Amino acid sequence: MTDDTQQMTSYALNDPAKLLQPRLLLLEDDERLGQITKELLDDEYRVEWVTSGAQAKSRFAAGSFDAAIVDRRLPDMDGLELVRSLRASGVTTPVLILTALGAVGDIVDGLDGGANDYLTKPFSFKELDARLRAMLRGYDAERGDSYGIGDWVFHAHTAMAESPQGDLVPLTAAEAALLKVMCDSPDHVFSRAELLGTAFRPDAVEGTVDTYVSYIRQKTTRDIILTVRGKGYVLGRPEE
CATH class of the missing domain: 3.40.50.2300 (Response regulator)
Known part of the structure; x- marks a missing residue:
């Protein structure tokens, strides 16, 4: 594990708010x-x-x-x-x-x-x-739109996920919209219908949710979104 990874993991475990600082x-x-x-x-x-x-x-x-x-x-x-x-x-x-x-x-x-x-x-x-x-005044104005997800950070205003190593992972508009909906209610278990109605276009089909959850996991880490069997999805707390 690199020094950067150890530092980010320490923040995630001991001081998650630190992940949202500039x-x-x-x-x-x-x-x-x-x-x-x-x-x-x-x-x-x-x-x-x-x-x-x-x-x-x-x-x-x-x-x-x-x-x-x-x-x-x-x-x-x-x-x-x-x-x-x-x-x-x-x-x-x-x-x-x-x-x-x-x-x-x-x-x-x-x-x-x-x-x-x-x-x-x-x-x-x-x-x-x-x-x-x-x-950094511009950063301060945008910081309220950044979310700590375990040892990852999601920057909704730029549609980027930031890894524990500080690498930025670009997300599509649909992926970012889905993740933002979940970040706004991090402890809520979302049904597929809820996510479909809030994060996607009206003509999207139910399987769209599963597809985009899979895309986000592939780009970031599998446990950034957790599956709750029989209910839907909940935001995870991924750690290195």
């Missing part, structure tokens, strides 16, 4: 500053801390983040190179550059290079926290 990548090669910053942010975010540009690229390739804090002076690259690379590949994650390079030209380069904000070291944690909140 996922933040912290790129800082200074061990002491990185550790302190991570600890300060851990109450409000799911922080993944890496120390090199290569590690950051690998993490972005493995899954998405809601925001990123990027240092510029890294052992393997200028952090601005990473930001430019992300933007060139279509990644729109909000990025705050946190660096000692504070000349006007450096700030202009950072913002023109794709960063959403720029903060110079030394910095006030209160200011860093406020700037992150400002970048």
Whole structure:
């Protein structure tokens, strides 16, 4: 089991609400500053801390983040190179550059290079926290439409299921509609007729429910939706 999987499983078992917090990548090669910053942010975010540009690229390739804090002076690259690379590949994650390079030209380069904000070291944690909140206001507006399902998270607004490893699994509109209906009443046992009437078009046949339950299970995990014999389906509590 990877470190990420262990962390997500721990959240699911001990603090499920943590799964609904914004996922933040912290790129800082200074061990002491990185550790302190991570600890300060851990109450409000799911922080993944890496120390090199290569590690950051690998993490972005493995899954998405809601925001990123990027240092510029890294052992393997200028952090601005990473930001430019992300933007060139279509990644729109909000990025705050946190660096000692504070000349006007450096700030202009950072913002023109794709960063959403720029903060110079030394910095006030209160200011860093406020700037992150400002970048994530859109996320906060959408967060009420995300649901923890065991160690998975379903983002209804983007029709995505997020695995314990942070990988995003796209769902079709019908799959997302079915899952949202069940997430809104997580302890209710739904009959096929109920699901048919609330999640599908009026002309859908009863077998449609079984088909789409199967599709969701194949894309995620089998016990994300449980079968209640003779009654229908109930939302599961899948664990790694």
